Amino acid sequence: MISDALKRRSIRKLSPALVNRIAAGEVIERPASVVKELIENSLDAGASHIIVEIEDGGLSLIRVIDDGGGIPVEELPLAFASHATSKLESDEDLLAIGTMGFRGEALASIGAVAQVRIVSRTAHETEAHEIRNDGGEIDSPRAAAGNVGTTIEVRNLFFNTPARRKFLKGAGTEFGHIAEAVQRLGMAFANIAIRLLHNGKTVLDWPAAPALQRWLSAWPKEFAAAYLPIEARHEGLQLTGLIGLPELAGPTVRHQHFFLNGRPIRDRIIQHALREAFRGLTEPGRQPAAILMLGVPADDVDVNVHPTKSEVRFRNSSSIHGFVLANIREKLLENDLTPRALAAEEADDPNRATLRQQLADYFRAGMEGTDVEQTNPSAATMAMPASDVSVSPPSLSIAAASAAIPAIQLHNSYLVAQSDDGMIIIDQHALHERIMYEDLLARVSRGPLESQRLLIPPTLPASAAQIALLEQIQPMLRRIGIEADAIGPDAVAIHAFPSFLHRLDPADFVHQLLERGEQESLDLHEEELLHEILDMMACKAAVKAGDPLTPAEIEALLARRHLIDRSSNCPHGRPTTLRLSLHDLEKQFKRTGF
Ligand SMILES: Nc1ncnc2c1ncn2[C@@H]1O[C@H](COP(=O)(O)OP(=O)(O)O)[C@@H](O)[C@H]1O
Ligand SMILES: [Mg+2]
Numbered sequence: 001m002i003s004d005a006l007k008r009r010s011i012r013k014l015s016p017a018l019v020n021r022i023a024a025g026e027v028i029e030r031p032a033s034v035v036k037e038l039i040e041n042s043l044d045a046g047a048s049h050i051i052v053e054i055e056d057g058g059l060s061l062i063r064v065i066d067d068g069g070g071i072p073v074e075e076l077p078l079a080f081a082s083h084a085t086s087k088l089e090s091d092e093d094l095l096a097i098g099t100m101g102f103r104g105e106a107l108a109s110i111g112a113v114a115q116v117r118i119v120s121r122t123a124h125e126t127e128a129h130e131i132r133n134d135g136g137e138i139d140s141p142r143a144a145a146g147n148v149g150t151t152i153e154v155r156n157l158f159f160n161t162p163a164r165r166k167f168l169k170g171a172g173t174e175f176g177h178i179a180e181a182v183q184r185l186g187m188a189f190a191n192i193a194i195r196l197l198h199n200g201k202t203v204l205d206w207p208a209a210p211a212l213q214r215w216l217s218a219w220p221k222e223f224a225a226a227y228l229p230i231e232a233r234h235e236g237l238q239l240t241g242l243i244g245l246p247e248l249a250g251p252t253v254r255h256q257h258f259f260l261n262g263r264p265i266r267d268r269i270i271q272h273a274l275r276e277a278f279r280g281l282t283e284p285g286r287q288p289a290a291i292l293m294l295g296v297p298a299d300d301v302d303v304n305v306h307p308t309k310s311e312v313r314f315r316n317s318s319s320i321h322g323f324v325l326a327n328i329r330e331k332l333l334e335n336d337l338t339p340r341a342l343a344a345e346e347a348d349d350p351n352r353a354t355l356r357q358q359l360a361d362y363f364r365a366g367m368e369g370t371d372v373e374q375t376n377p378s379a380a381t382m383a384m385p386a387s388d389v390s391v392s393p394p395s396l397s398i399a400a401a402s403a404a405i406p407a408i409q410l411h412n413s414y415l416v417a418q419s420d421d422g423m424i425i426i427d428q429h430a431l432h433e434r435i436m437y438e439d440l441l442a443r444v445s446r447g448p449l450e451s452q453r454l455l456i457p458p459t460l461p462a463s464a465a466q467i468a469l470l471e472q473i474q475p476m477l478r479r480i481g482i483e484a485d486a487i488g489p490d491a492v493a494i495h496a497f498p499s500f501l502h503r504l505d506p507a508d509f510v511h512q513l514l515e516r517g518e519q520e521s522l523d524l525h526e527e528e529l530l531h532e533i534l535d536m537m538a539c540k541a542a543v544k545a546g547d548p549l550t551p552a553e554i555e556a557l558l559a560r561r562h563l564i565d566r567s568s569n570c571p572h573g574r575p576t577t578l579r580l581s582l583h584d585l586e587k588q589f590k591r592t593g594f
Helices: 016-027 031-044 073-079 091-095 106-112 162-167 171-188 211-218 268-277 317-334 344-348 350-368 428-446 464-479 506-523 526-541 551-561 582-588
Strands: 049-055 061-066 115-121 128-134 142-144 149-155 193-198 201-206 227-234 237-244 256-260 263-265 290-295 408-410 414-419 422-427 451-453 459-461 483-486 491-498 577-581
Touching (some): 031 049, 031 106, 073 115, 106 115, 171 193, 171 201, 171 256, 237 317, 414 428, 414 551, 422 428, 428 551, 464 483, 464 491, 577 582
Parallel strands (some): 049 193, 256 290
Antiparallel strands (some): 049 061, 115 149, 128 142, 237 290, 256 263, 414 422, 451 491, 459 491, 483 491
16 A cells, blocks of 8 residues: 555655755755855855854854955846856866855755845945845845945754754854864965954954965964975975974874865875875874875865865775875875974983983993994894895984994893984884884785694684675785685684794784774774784784894894884884984983073
8 A cells, every 4th residue: 555655746846945955965064064155155255364254163254355356246136046156157167166165055955945135345345235034035125324345144943944054053063173174274364364253252263374484373282393394296286284293193184184276175195195105104003293284286186075175086086095105104104203302301200210221321432432333234034034125225313323323232132322413222022023123014015924834724703794894805915915804793713824923823813903903893894904014013923012022123123223214113103213313312411501
């Protein structure tokens, strides 16, 4: 039996008001979307000052005032018409969009789901005019008071779509989204003065400023000066912005702001490139802080893939990825990120005091016998996989940390050696891990790691999700010498395991790998997962703190330090090395006046 609701009705065209209300659902998700659309219109209109006034998180009022070019009175009714825009003239324009708006949909959509008033005046007009749209009912323009520019007021958003209004959060949360939208646009348009008020109180007041200054206004106060500026250009591509030092990386992408040709966007390609550039400098899964402005020739990108234009499609995404990755990575490398060991407040700790005394004694001794020879890096004799990493010139900051200096070992955990401007203290486990990681990466890129067949395949329990993951990553596991497959719905058997991990329990390792992969796989690209697993392997295979090393092993470890880029951090992002300059030491021993 067919219910009444399912009985066929004849085909009719939807009324324009209903069409707009439905379309509004795509563009206008919450008050912040209205704010974004209105500010974009002000920017397109050439405004140099924009004021955004909000009441009750935008639920009762959103007002955007600008001093842009205005809308001539005869065009006011068109502003509310759907698919009416002053920004696109021909089909070709769509391929090279230079304005923030172009779809002619925002005002029509907002008007369909709120009570909207536009007051506008162009420089050629002697008075302003207003026009209202009450949930789709549009009246005629009439004279009003107003300066050159446009003011748009949006009251009672979603008043006629109760289901949508119900989905809104409290005023505080909605205002948070608004503030974020305003900040994002403000970051991209430093030359525009922008002010935001909530319930009459100014919450943001940015005067027109040079870009760097504006970005720093948006940079969280607690991040202070922990940033590196980025500026790069290559074959029509341009990248400017800031990146946060590795220690600012956090659990979410909250502090990542990406812009494409001035438009705030979300983009996994840029996000991935950024994370890759920080690989080894932060713990896995941490999200670096960054404000990145990417400039791409307009016809190399399609911004018309999403109604809110927050997602884009690149014509050549791999060159964009490479460009962003290479430039950020280079910036990180050229800045010596080795943390400085200055913790005077902790000097009261007796163990630390002893350690410091030992270091200082060593350092004094080192200063006396200064004639240092370079060791041959190929003398590496440690129980590490042979490496094809080519011998590159030692980086300057560690040039004098040559293994020829009789490095001592303290507590079987730390190595101490002289550097050109002081001394370095190396965490042997962290450094070994870093070296192993780079070795493994180099070896995997040449071909599968050597593995051992297991005569009696060890088995382990696994969840359905872990088995699905295993099946998905099997080819990648083969590259690192692991062969494993499901034996039934809740167990996995391991048939082969990398030879150099012979000291480990294969079932334990694969279990950990699947657990970790399951947590992260939602978000991980296969290549990233491979790196995570190599991190794990490096960590397990590296000498542990407390394992005694022979002098030859120490020498080899130090010698190889020169071969490894970014060796100042282990793959988990812990520092491998601390540096103390002569100046730092003098300060500690109170030899200077500080
Ligand atoms: N603040 C403003 N100043 C001047 N013109 C505006 C303003 N806001 C909207 N307009 C005009 O109204 C038109 C429709 O706006 P909108 O619906 O956002 O579509 P779009 O921005 O995609 O063109 C714009 O093309 C523009 O001509
Ligand atoms: Mg617009």
